[in-house]
Amino acid sequence: MGLMIEDKQFVIPGQRLAEGMDYLPANGTYREEDNIYSAQLGIVNVVGRLVKVISLSGRYIPKTGDxxxxxxxxxxxxxxxxxxxxxxxxxxxxxxxxxxxxxxxxxxxxxxxxxxxxxxxxxxxxxxxxxxxxxxxxxxxxxKGGKLIEVTSSKVPRIIGKQGSMITLIKNATNCKIIIGQNGWVWILGDDLNDEMLAAAAILKIEQEAHTSGLTDKISAFLKENSK
Amino acid sequence: MTQYSKRFDGRKADELRPMEAMVGVIKRADGSAMFKIGKTVAFAAVYGPRALHPTYMRNPEKGILRCNYNMMAFAGSGDRVKPGPNRRSKEISLVTKKALASVLDLSEFPNTVIDVFIEFPQTDAGTRCAGITAAVMALADAGLIIKDMVSALSVGLVGDSVVVDLCKEEEDFEGGAVDIPVAITNKDSKITLLQLDGLIKKEQLFRALDLGKEAAKKIHEVQKKALLEKFTQNGI
Incomplete structure (x- = not known):
């Protein structure tokens, strides 16, 4: 009875998440008889009795308010x-x-x-x-002007950071205007092409290393190293 | 029937060739995976959901799945594989699609298409099975709704013995061989692909499928490890 996995654990499709009727299937999961299974590759999120799987890959899916x-x-x-x-x-x-x-x-x-x-x-x-x-x-x-790059939409929250900490860091270091769309398109405008390139490189680095910890420090070091 | 007691590569009857899998190998694709079993290497790339053209092919109730199986020109056993679709590759594309469609839920994406491209830079035997195994990982990587993972392998009869995962030498065994590609879901061991031409006794077929179901679990472990590795690589 109960949960078969831990909160925030990575799961694959078809993996059993919970047994019995104590939990309810939400997004990315489904119930079959007494069990709840994952239907997506992603990270489990348990909120009260709800079990859901948040996808961390794939294409952008629009939501109202994005x-x-x-x-x-x-x-x-x-x-x-x-x-x-x-x-x-x-x-x-x-x-x-x-x-x-x-x-x-x-x-x-x-x-x-x-x-x-x-x-x-x-x-x-x-x-x-x-x-x-x-x-x-x-x-x-x-x-108008600037440069448009594409990142995986699921990595967008990481690029923005907590209360915009990550993006503010990049903006300050490169002196660029940056707008991030939830759909994974990022617009960068700087005074100088080199600044734009550096901002783009930093954003793509975040995308690549989105699942690692201590990313803010890494990006901060990366910007310092390359800004000369 | 001719006796076949020891396998060409010294494996046990229920032993698979060495496997390797990796997810996210094609960066431009929405989902991708590589699966290697013995000398067979399959790459699968998933694109979509995206708008489907021509529009008359659209299904307003759910998205459609399109699969393309292709052996590269240098992939065969020495002779150049003629590029482009042929009768064999079209058939395999079709059975691949059917093997995957039963676990994939595309009702969220009406009027769209999911394209799955499966390419083989190197082939030995069991390509369609390696292709399906890679494709389902790529579909999971693309963030799509999949009810269950599928693992595919060939089972069959070589001479008089029932074995799993036939290699090329066994397929061509002069004492006669029956090759049965099967795709098996992980959760409740349901069969989504089964092809068979040749003669095999009922008991032998059931024995082969039982062995296949056990072996599919081992393939599933490799798939699972590869999918989870995508989120933990580069060191945490």
């Missing part, structure tokens, strides 16, 4: 289609894009043109996987 970086792929009569590194395209409607009055038939490329990069908020994800974006909110805007 801030993402996207690329304009198409312009329609009613708004824009945006690629946010997901299997489904997301839509940015006119209403959510700007508070300006836009006349019928106006040229929408004035606001966002093909291939332009924006930072937006996910406001709705429907059952049929239609994703709505919004540009209304602090810091949501078009991104």
């Amino acid at each position: 801030t993402v970086i996207g690329k304009i792929t198409n312009i329609g009569f009613n708004g824009w289609m945006v690629d946010i590194n997901y299997a489904y395209e997301s839509a940015l409607s006119l209403k959510e894009a700007t508070s300006d009055f836009i006349e019928r038939g106006a040229d929408l490329t004035k606001y966002f043109d093909f291939g332009e990069i924006i930072v937006a908020n996910v406001i709705n994800v429907t059952k049929s996987k239609a994703i709505d974006l919004s540009m209304k909110g602090p810091g949501l805007r078009k991104l």
